[in-house]
Amino acid sequence: QVQLVESxxxxxxxxxxxxxxxxxxxxxxxxxxxxxxRQAPGKEREFVAAxxxxxxxxxxxxxxxxxxxxxxxxxxxTVYLQMNTLKPEDTAVYYCALDLGRRPLATMGYDYWGQxxxxxxxS
Numbered sequence: 828q829v830q831l832v833e834s835x836x837x838x839x840x841x842x843x844x845x846x847x848x849x850x851x852x853x854x855x856x857x858x859x860x861x862x863x864x865r866q867a868p869g870k871e872r873e874f875v876a877a878x879x880x881x882x883x884x885x886x887x888x889x890x891x892x893x894x895x896x897x898x899x900x901x902x903x904x905t906v907y908l909q910m911n912t913l914k915p916e917d918t919a920v921y922y923c924a925l926d927l928g929r930r931p932l933a934t935m936g937y938d939y940w941g942q943x944x945x946x947x948x949x950s
Contacts, residue, residue: 829853829939831923836944839913843948847908849923849941857881857901860926862937863908865919865946874934875921876908886932890916913948920945 830852839845847863862877876887876897885897896909906923921944924937 829856829925831925831939831941833921833923833941833944836921836946838947838949841913841915841948841950843913844909844911845913845946847910847921847923847944847946849906849908851904851906851925853904856904860928860930860932861897861899861906862924862926862932862934863897863906863921864924864937865917865921866943867916867919870919872922873919877932877934878906879932884932886934888934910946913946915948915950918946918948 832850835847858880860879863875864872865875866872874888876895878885878897878899882899894912899906923941925939927938
């Protein structure tokens, strides 16, 4: 089974930056599309960004375009989310997810999830 472990969350002032990491187990990591989601209190889980298995394609939700960058290092079995110009509305638990399907980048239908890491942005 695939295990995903997020890290890098914490407290940051509005306008600041954080980099989240998602470490994946298994030797087939590089063959799967990956994504980041987030969930704020009282809200549904929201798609944030996705990256193809090769790293050649990315997709972002409108609210983070120009501020967040998803990347991956397949040699390290790790996916990253660089978050710049953070806003209070970015406060949420952030989850990484893996898509077993052989399909284009998607905003739903992911199969494996990490435990989440808390990001809190103060105003």
